[in-house]
Amino acid sequence: MSLEIDTLDRLRRNHAAWRLLCSNHAPLIASFLYRVFIEPNVRVMPAVDLTERLEDELFALRERDSEAEFPLSAAEYLNDWASMDKGWLRKFYRAGTDEAQFDITPATEKAIRWLVSLTERSFVGTESRLRTLFSLLEQIDLGTETNPMRRIEQLEAERDRINDEIVQITRGEVPLLQETAVRDRFQQFQQLASALLSDFREVEHNFRQLDRRVRERIALWEGSKGELLEEILGERDAIANSDQGRSFRAFWEFLMSSQRQEELTEQLQRVLALPAVAQMQPDSRARRVHYDWLEAGESTQRTVAQLSQQLRRFLDEGHWAESRRVMQIMRSIEAKAIEVRDHPPEGPMLEIDAIGADIYLPLERPLFTPNTRPKLADLVPETGDVEIDTGALFSRIHIDKAALKGNIRQALASRGQITLQELLLAKPLKYGLAELVAYLQIAHQGAQTQGFEATVYEGATDPVRWITHTADGSPILREARMARVIFSRPL
Numbered sequence: 001m002s003l004e005i006d007t008l009d010r011l012r013r014n015h016a017a018w019r020l021l022c023s024n025h026a027p028l029i030a031s032f033l034y035r036v037f038i039e040p041n042v043r044v045m046p047a048v049d050l051t052e053r054l055e056d057e058l059f060a061l062r063e064r065d066s067e068a069e070f071p072l073s074a075a076e077y078l079n080d081w082a083s084m085d086k087g088w089l090r091k092f093y094r095a096g097t098d099e100a101q102f103d104i105t106p107a108t109e110k111a112i113r114w115l116v117s118l119t120e121r122s123f124v125g126t127e128s129r130l131r132t133l134f135s136l137l138e139q140i141d142l143g144t145e146t147n148p149m150r151r152i153e154q155l156e157a158e159r160d161r162i163n164d165e166i167v168q169i170t171r172g173e174v175p176l177l178q179e180t181a182v183r184d185r186f187q188q189f190q191q192l193a194s195a196l197l198s199d200f201r202e203v204e205h206n207f208r209q210l211d212r213r214v215r216e217r218i219a220l221w222e223g224s225k226g227e228l229l230e231e232i233l234g235e236r237d238a239i240a241n242s243d244q245g246r247s248f249r250a251f252w253e254f255l256m257s258s259q260r261q262e263e264l265t266e267q268l269q270r271v272l273a274l275p276a277v278a279q280m281q282p283d284s285r286a287r288r289v290h291y292d293w294l295e296a297g298e299s300t301q302r303t304v305a306q307l308s309q310q311l312r313r314f315l316d317e318g319h320w321a322e323s324r325r326v327m328q329i330m331r332s333i334e335a336k337a338i339e340v341r342d343h344p345p346e347g348p349m350l351e352i353d354a355i356g357a358d359i360y361l362p363l364e365r366p367l368f369t370p371n372t373r374p375k376l377a378d379l380v381p382e383t384g385d386v387e388i389d390t391g392a393l394f395s396r397i398h399i400d401k402a403a404l405k406g407n408i409r410q411a412l413a414s415r416g417q418i419t420l421q422e423l424l425l426a427k428p429l430k431y432g433l434a435e436l437v438a439y440l441q442i443a444h445q446g447a448q449t450q451g452f453e454a455t456v457y458e459g460a461t462d463p464v465r466w467i468t469h470t471a472d473g474s475p476i477l478r479e480a481r482m483a484r485v486i487f488s489r490p491l
Contacts, residue, residue, distance in 0.1 A: 016087035016107035017114075028070075029081065029088060030112050032057055037104045038112060041292045043201075047091075047100035051075050078102065084342060106202040113194070179276035186277050219334035258486060262416050397431050399438040408442070408487050409451055417488035421462035429466035432478065436464060443485050457484045 054074035082091040088108045145151045407427045429435045443454035465479045
């Protein structure tokens with residue numbers, strides 16, 4: 001994008017990041033939102049908690065300055081920051097709850113991170129960035145080379161360099177990075193890790209905008225469902241197949257590998273233990289930055305799931321909408337709401353009558369009716385020698401969930417994480433499908449209070465096998481294919 005005068009003037013008037021920097025309360029907004037959302041990597045915060053924290057902030061500022069500096073309440077400031085003309089916060093309601101939630105917008109995060117870049121840094125590294133640039137160029141050159149001979153020459157040169165380094169280490173000459181180089185590279189790692197979290201919020205914002213446009217089209221659509229679905233799915237595929245969508249999908253598949261997560265955890269522990277890195281006093285969240293990536297990625301995946309849910313609801317509309325008049329009223333309300341969204345009318349928009357109490361008179365209640373007691377016939381039971389199989393009385397299976405949780409904790413005692421398939425190879429199923437369902441129920445309950453965490457990765461499937469027996473005692477091998485379940489230790 002070229003920075004023409006008209007372009008910059010349009011950004012100054014319309015972009016939320018520019019409006020934030022020009023606001024009179026920009027220092028308060030940027031400082032507060034950075035400490036609440038960006039620094040601890042909080043994606044969503046309930047309105048009650050956010051209002052309480054802002055109230056404490058305003059109280060301290062009013063004690064230091066004056067009451068006239070911040071005359072509004074914390075709730076009024078938050079609603080103002082989330083209004084259409086500001087766009088610094090996103091206020092929404094999760095499905096199944098009436099409590100408001102807040103999240104910062106990508107424009108706000110961009111403005112705050114730009115302000116962070118203005119602060120002075122005690123150390124500015126350039127050598128690692130130059131090496132990164134050369135490495136990226138080499139990857140592009142090698143990955144796009146179509147000449148097999150030249151590609152083989154490049155790989156052989158890389159092999160010779162590695163062999164020379166192995167010979168050098170074998171002689172006892174181990175090349176080590178100097179402390180300056182270590183600090184340079186770790187600083188670049190922190191910057192890229194922080195920028196990656198910011199990119200997640202922008203990707204989620206793009207999918208959320210698509211979900212919003214889908215809802216608008218459904219509310220105003222008058223044609224057939226097939227035409228609307230073709231248009232919506234085409235736009236969703238355009239985003240998923242774009243450079244941004246493909247890059248996010250490749251990143252998610254790479255990060256969801258249990259081997260990669262274990263490597264990241266071990267490498268982070270070794271790097272943070274280095275004296276040169278410890279002197280920099282890195283943020284405590286650097287130790288679990290890959291878990292922050294997972295959390296941000298899951299939030300993006302949930303946004304995509306909401307889009308799919310909205311499409312399913314649209315397809316199922318004909319099954320539950322028995323009254324066309326009700327649907328017409330709902331559509332008209334949605335259409336009117338979209339019309340007044342950008343220019344809401346002044347004053348009250350809706351009035352309802354006072355809520356009245358339902359009155360029930362005491363004599364309207366039915367009288368008590370006693371239950372009829374059964375009469376038993378006076379018969380003498382007859383005895384006999386009939387043999388009855390009582391095995392069914394003792395064939396019920398009891399699954400001890402405490403023992404299954406103990407198996408998970410015992411497996412995680414020696415490693416950072418384990419899949420359900422690996423766990424069942426070490427601890428085979430004794431009671432078949434019932435025991436497997438118990439493991440899935442434990443994973444679904446979330447297990448923060450149980451000493452471990454559970455994640456379901458739908459991008460891969462794992463086979464689970466167990467042996468059952470027929471009535472005559474013959475063994476039968478059973479197999480179930482399911483999404484990968486990963487148990488991990490919380491940091």
